[in-house]
Amino acid sequence: MKQVVIATKNKGKAKDFEALFTPLGFEVVTMFDVAPNLEIEETGTTFEENAILKAETLASTLGKIVIADDSGLAVDALGGEPGVYSARYAGDHDDGANIVKVIEKLRGVPDSERTARFCCALAIAGPNIETKTVFGTCEGVILHEKQGTNGFGYDPIFFVPSLGCSMAELTPDEKGKISHRGNAIRKLAMELPNILK
Ligand SMILES: O=c1nc[nH]c2c1ncn2[C@H]1C[C@H](O)[C@@H](COP(=O)(O)OP(=O)(O)OP(=O)(O)O)O1
Numbered sequence: 001m002k003q004v005v006i007a008t009k010n011k012g013k014a015k016d017f018e019a020l021f022t023p024l025g026f027e028v029v030t031m032f033d034v035a036p037n038l039e040i041e042e043t044g045t046t047f048e049e050n051a052i053l054k055a056e057t058l059a060s061t062l063g064k065i066v067i068a069d070d071s072g073l074a075v076d077a078l079g080g081e082p083g084v085y086s087a088r089y090a091g092d093h094d095d096g097a098n099i100v101k102v103i104e105k106l107r108g109v110p111d112s113e114r115t116a117r118f119c120c121a122l123a124i125a126g127p128n129i130e131t132k133t134v135f136g137t138c139e140g141v142i143l144h145e146k147q148g149t150n151g152f153g154y155d156p157i158f159f160v161p162s163l164g165c166s167m168a169e170l171t172p173d174e175k176g177k178i179s180h181r182g183n184a185i186r187k188l189a190m191e192l193p194n195i196l197k
């Protein structure tokens with residue numbers, strides 16, 4: 001099977017990517033498989049900058065074409081927070097603490113003002129190609145408490161109005177059809193067979 005290398009150490013993302021890439025005929029390989037000790041500091045101020053940083057760093061380490069994902073949650077009532085700092089909002093990669101912080105900050109904010117979106121920048125980089133980025137979003141509303149146990153990150157507090165449930169109540173396949181990550185990959189999909197040979 002053809003392989004696609006993803007510059008991530010997030011197991012939840014890896015699961016999302018497997019659901020999205022398996023139907024396209026690709027096996028997903030992550031940094032756990034190819035560069036477990038590589039640390040990439042996310043110094044960018046936008047999702048695109050961080051995605052490019054991760055993709056280009058791993059691509060030059062491996063000498064291979066790599067895709068990276070930088071993503072997060074933007075809450076309107078919080079002026080777009082936690083945004084690019086989503087993973088380190090309350091504690092470093094502490095999904096539980098990050099969720100508590102968002103819920104606390106939105107205490108007293110009515111449902112009509114709890115709108116938010118997930119954002120995903122994907123970057124593809126590697127030898128003999130020009131680095132390219134695509135961007136996908138998914139609109140939702142922040143819940144008052146966690147609902148559902150699937151997924152990762154902020155999924156349990158992200159209500160998807162069009163489906164009437166939280167992101168954490170969806171299977172990876174269902175999530176991929178509507179998610180920011182799925183929407184970003186669909187923008188890249190046409191070109192992938194030419195790039196990833
Ligand atoms: O579909 C999602 N469902 C729920 N939460 C999500 C999603 N997508 C991103 N998020 C949150 C998780 C993390 O708090 C941050 C990503 O941060 P981000 O730096 O891109 O990923 P990461 O550090 O976990 O893994 P890595 O950089 O190795 O890919 O946004």
Ligand SMILES: [Mg+2]
Pocket residue numbers: 042087
């Ligand atoms: Mg990260």
